[in-house]
Amino acid sequence: xxxxxxxxxxxxxxxxxxxxxxxxxAHAQNKVQIGIVxxxxxxxxxxxxxxxxxxxxxxxxxNAGGGFAVAGRKYSIELKVYDTRANPSEGATAMQRLATVxxxxxxxxxxxxxxxxxxxxxxxxxxxxxxxxxxxxxxxxEQNNPYLFRVNANNHQLNxxxxxxxxxxxxxxxSFIAWNNDAGRxxxxxxxxxxxxxxxxxxxxxxxxxxxFSSHIANVRNSKSQAVMLFMDEEPGxxxxxxxxxxxxxxxxxxxxxxxxxxxxxRLDAQKLDGMLQYNAFPPNADVPRIKKFxxxxxxxxxxEAHGFSAQSYDGLMVAVAAMQAAGTVSDGKAIRDAxxxxxxxxxxxxxxxxxxxxxxxxxYVTQWCANGSRRILYPDNAKAGCGAG
Numbered sequence: 001x002x003x004x005x006x007x008x009x010x011x012x013x014x015x016x017x018x019x020x021x022x023x024x025x026a027h028a029q030n031k032v033q034i035g036i037v038x039x040x041x042x043x044x045x046x047x048x049x050x051x052x053x054x055x056x057x058x059x060x061x062x063n064a065g066g067g068f069a070v071a072g073r074k075y076s077i078e079l080k081v082y083d084t085r086a087n088p089s090e091g092a093t094a095m096q097r098l099a100t101v102x103x104x105x106x107x108x109x110x111x112x113x114x115x116x117x118x119x120x121x122x123x124x125x126x127x128x129x130x131x132x133x134x135x136x137x138x139x140x141x142e143q144n145n146p147y148l149f150r151v152n153a154n155n156h157q158l159n160x161x162x163x164x165x166x167x168x169x170x171x172x173x174x175s176f177i178a179w180n181n182d183a184g185r186x187x188x189x190x191x192x193x194x195x196x197x198x199x200x201x202x203x204x205x206x207x208x209x210x211x212x213f214s215s216h217i218a219n220v221r222n223s224k225s226q227a228v229m230l231f232m233d234e235e236p237g238x239x240x241x242x243x244x245x246x247x248x249x250x251x252x253x254x255x256x257x258x259x260x261x262x263x264x265x266x267r268l269d270a271q272k273l274d275g276m277l278q279y280n281a282f283p284p285n286a287d288v289p290r291i292k293k294f295x296x297x298x299x300x301x302x303x304x305e306a307h308g309f310s311a312q313s314y315d316g317l318m319v320a321v322a323a324m325q326a327a328g329t330v331s332d333g334k335a336i337r338d339a340x341x342x343x344x345x346x347x348x349x350x351x352x353x354x355x356x357x358x359x360x361x362x363x364x365y366v367t368q369w370c371a372n373g374s375r376r377i378l379y380p381d382n383a384k385a386g387c388g389a390g
């Protein structure tokens with residue numbers, strides 16, 4: 001009996017020690033999965049890298065800081081990623097799985113407006129908040145879908161800023177070479193509605209995979225345009241610009257945000273880009289503390305200049321976490337959705353607050369390539385800065 005009594009304290013101590021060892025393990029297992037839909041392969045894989053980099057950077061930052069607290073419990077982030085290959089059918093399948101199998105509380109992505117349009121109704125059906133960080137199709141937030149939110153500017157917002165700037169330049173007529181898809185046609189029609197000088201220029205559309213722009217360039221020349229707008233991604237954009245300059249056209253070039261990064265410069269020499277304009281969602285070299293901090297962290301992690309898609313996606317994940325914290329839940333989609341409608345988040349791209357349709361209104365910039373391969377900020381007036389700031 002005496003030896004049994006003597007062993008009780010040691011047994012109790014061992015039990016307490018074992019229990020203590022389990023506590024940190026339990027905390028370590030408090031993970032919340034966040035659904036990600038993007039293009040990892042296929043025609044949109046290159047911009048998909050930028051989008052994923054933003055999500056990864058945000059998740060790593062949160063986890064390195066010990067996670068985030070919701071209703072008194074600490075959670076770490078785990079990204080549940082599905083490759084949509086920029087295909088609406090595959091995007092819909094991925095969203096269905098995230099809602100019914102993975103049962104994530106929120107989904108972020110996508111790259112393509114067409115894929116996002118296929119996914120959004122599924123999000124509504126399952127009361128699953130869906131936060132867009134790249135697609136620009138204006139109609140996405142016009143469908144009365146209470147579970148769809150967008151942190152980035154849509155095409156109309158981008159076009160309003162660009163048209164405001166171009167109106168002051170007095171260029172007329174203005175021509176277009178654009179993708180033969182919703183993004184390209186929507187961009188052209190949007191600018192035409194806002195910019196009178198664009199109504200008399202040439203409009204030409206090309207299909208995905210086309211590489212010869214000679215007929216379009218001849219028509220632009222014949223139109224005697226003072227500027228041509230290129231609604232396309234970086235790969236066809238670099239080909240079009242090279243062919244335009246090789247043809248001897250000295251007119252003004254206006255591109256999309258895909259053409260305003262160091263990555264794009266690697267496709268062309270600085271002389272061909274000199275003077276080209278593009279709207280820009282995130283000038284990575286701007287002398288703004290929030291932008292500088294993100295750009296420095298991004299470059300240290302990925303070894304290249306920060307990209308607007310990355311900044312928007314980083315903010316998207318941070319917005320999702322802020323909404324879960326405000327809602328006090330990591331599982332109730334409706335409560336998280338309600339929190340998103342009231343959120344006012346200070347992000348890398350600026351203040352993020354959703355309107356009644358789920359659309360945020362971030363700042364839009366117009367930048368211009370300089371002869372030395374850097375960029376300047378020309379718009380808005382209160383953000384103007386010289387070469388090296390864009």
